Amino acid sequence: MKTLKFTIPILIAAVSLLIISGVIAGGSLATSSSIINPTPVVQAKIPASSGTDLDGQWVDNDSAVGSSLTGSVLATQSEVLVPNNSYMEKQWALSQIQMLELWRITTGNSEILVAVLDTGIDQNHEDLNGKVAVEVNFTDSLIPGDVYGHGTHVAGIIAANSKNGIGIIGMAPESQLMNVKIADDKGRCQASAVAKGIIWAVNNGANVINISVELEKPSPELESAVNYAWGQGVVIVAAAGNEGSQSPVYPAGYENCMAVAATRQDDTLAPLSNYGDWVDVAAPGFNIYSTLPDNSYGHKTGTSFASAHVSGLAALLFSVVTDTNDDGRLNDEVRAAIEDGCQQATMNSVGCGRIDAATALAEIGYIP
Numbered sequence: 001m002k003t004l005k006f007t008i009p010i011l012i013a014a015v016s017l018l019i020i021s022g023v024i025a026g027g028s029l030a031t032s033s034s035i036i037n038p039t040p041v042v043q044a045k046i047p048a049s050s051g052t053d054l055d056g057q058w059v060d061n062d063s064a065v066g067s068s069l070t071g072s073v074l075a076t077q078s079e080v081l082v083p084n085n086s087y088m089e090k091q092w093a094l095s096q097i098q099m100l101e102l103w104r105i106t107t108g109n110s111e112i113l114v115a116v117l118d119t120g121i122d123q124n125h126e127d128l129n130g131k132v133a134v135e136v137n138f139t140d141s142l143i144p145g146d147v148y149g150h151g152t153h154v155a156g157i158i159a160a161n162s163k164n165g166i167g168i169i170g171m172a173p174e175s176q177l178m179n180v181k182i183a184d185d186k187g188r189c190q191a192s193a194v195a196k197g198i199i200w201a202v203n204n205g206a207n208v209i210n211i212s213v214e215l216e217k218p219s220p221e222l223e224s225a226v227n228y229a230w231g232q233g234v235v236i237v238a239a240a241g242n243e244g245s246q247s248p249v250y251p252a253g254y255e256n257c258m259a260v261a262a263t264r265q266d267d268t269l270a271p272l273s274n275y276g277d278w279v280d281v282a283a284p285g286f287n288i289y290s291t292l293p294d295n296s297y298g299h300k301t302g303t304s305f306a307s308a309h310v311s312g313l314a315a316l317l318f319s320v321v322t323d324t325n326d327d328g329r330l331n332d333e334v335r336a337a338i339e340d341g342c343q344q345a346t347m348n349s350v351g352c353g354r355i356d357a358a359t360a361l362a363e364i365g366y367i368p
Contacts, residue, residue, distance in 0.1 A: 085162065085169045087297060092265055093284030093309060099171065101358035105366055106319045107162065108172035114158050114208045114315050115178035115201035117194060118151030119187060120144050122293040123179065125152060127160040127167035135179035136200055138193045146293050147185035153300050154212055155179075156291030157308035158315065167297065168290060171312020178206055183213070191219050194251070198225040202232050207318050207331075210311035211238040211257075212304035214249035223254050230256035233329035235318075237311045239303035246276035246349065253278050258335060261350045262286060262306035268347055273303055275349040281342055282350040283309040313338060313357055321364050337363040 088094070113133060122145055123132040132155075137144040146152040155177055162173035182197040183189035194213060201209050209229060215222070229236050238252035240259045252259035259278060262270035262285025269275060270286040285306030292298045314334050321333040341360030342353035 084165050085160075086166050087168045087289060090289040091168055093288065094169070094171075096265065096267075096284060097309065097313075097354070097356050098358035102313075102316055102361050105361060106316055108159075108174040108316050108319050110174060110176050112172065112175040112208070112315050112318050113178050113206050114172065114175055114210060114311055115180050115197075115206040116151055116155050116158065117180045117182050117197045117201070117209060117211045117213070118146075118154055119148035119183045119185075120146035120151050120181040121155045121177060121179040122146045122152045122291070125156075125291050125293070126295050127164070127291050128152070128155055128177075129161065129164075131155070131159050131161065131177050132179050133176040134204060135181070136197075136204075137181045138196055138200075139181055139184040139189075141181065141184045144179055144181045146181075148183065148187045149293050150183075150187065150212070150304070151179070151181070152293050153288075153290045153298075154210060154304060154308045156297075157288065157305055158210065158312040160291060171309060172315035175312075175315040178204065189213065191215055192221060195219070195221045195225040198222075198229050198236070202229045202234055206234055208311050208314045209234055209236045210307055211236065211251055212302075212307050214239060214241040214252065216249060218250050218253070222251050226251050226254045226257050230331065233331045235311075235314045235331045235334050237307050237314060239307040240279050241274040242272045242302050243274055244272040245274050247274070248276065248278040249274065258310060258338070259351070260285075260303055260307040260310050262301070262303045263347075263350075263354050266346075267343075267354055269350065270301060270303075270306075273306075275347070277349060277351075279349065280351040281310060281339060282306065282347075282354045284354075285309075310338065310355060313355055313360065316357070317360060317364070320361070320366065333364065337361075 121132055135144040158170050159172050159175050159177050160168045160170035162169045180197040180201050182193040226236055236257040238257050240252050240261045241249040251257045258280045261275050261279045261282040262273040263282045264270050264286040283306040285303050286301050287299045288305040289299050317334045317337050321330050337360045339352040341356055341363045343356045344353045
């Protein structure tokens with residue numbers, strides 16, 4: 001069957017500098033603002049269940065949830081974002097990919113929905129308060145929230161609040177999140193749950209879907225869900241995995257999904273990030289500071305968090321692109337802007353290179 005695991009981090013050992021991706025069946029919850037405790041890698045064989053029912057537990061947190069693929073919301077001069085969040089200096093990725101240049105034009109808007117398919121989101125976190133528009137639970141957990149501690153970190157990178165003067169700032173701070181819990185409170189997940197989560201997110205208005213999970217072998221059910229999402233105008237972004245391998249993983253390896261490798265501050269490949277001609281782009285994924293459950297913050301490393309940066313960038317671009325080829329969708333323009341706007345990386349086999357917000361913006365006709 002298929003091995004499914006989250007790309008989560010452990011500490012860098014002082015001598016070996018070992019960075020290992022935790023799998024979906026292993027790991028511990030971080031409860032402080034420091035780097036999370038070391039976690040051994042555990043590999044779990046998880047059988048995929050059959051069936052196509054979408055019977056998750058849906059909680060609607062905002063009756064006005066919706067999405068628009070036609071309007072552009074641009075920042076006026078008086079609305080230009082000047083972040084004052086207390087931990088922003090820890091977010092090295094924002095300056096490297098030139099987020100301030102894109103924020104001069106847009107910080108997104110609440111009609112753009114980013115679905116986070118993960119271990120859940122702590123929507124009561126001080127930096128995510130009011131960010132989760134809807135949530136659904138495809139697990140046997142009693143709650144849709146994040147006990148495991150992975151999904152909350154991803155969510156913060158994408159859309160943490162920008163106007164509260166505390167914590168961090170998300171890539172697309174005005175966008176809304178969809179909490180699609182597809183892994184239980186021990187981090188365990190079935191492949192079919194990922195496919196169901198994708199379809200549910202699409203049918204409930206997602207513009208972007210972030211999937212920080214990986215399967216070693218392809219799944220027809222999952223590929224079908226990815227293709228359905230793309231056909232409905234959704235950008236699907238997935239982690240390329242952390243085995244230091246050139247072998248593709250899924251859903252990242254599918255044509256209609258953006259596969260994301262991880263980079264360090266010096267624009268080199270992050271330790272154990274996967275790579276290869278199947279990878280589409282790279283993004284910061286080393287020592288990334290973001291939200292953790294219970295109003296905590298911490299660093300994590302892995303392609304999971306590189307993927308989150310790409311999803312946040314995609315959410316912003318949905319606010320400014322236009323349908324240049326008249327196909328009735330904007331996801332192709334968003335993906336093209338991200339890929340064509342990449343900076344050439346100093347490493348091989350990471351597709352178009354490392355993402356850059358300013359050049360992506362230039363690709364669609366805006367000069368920062």
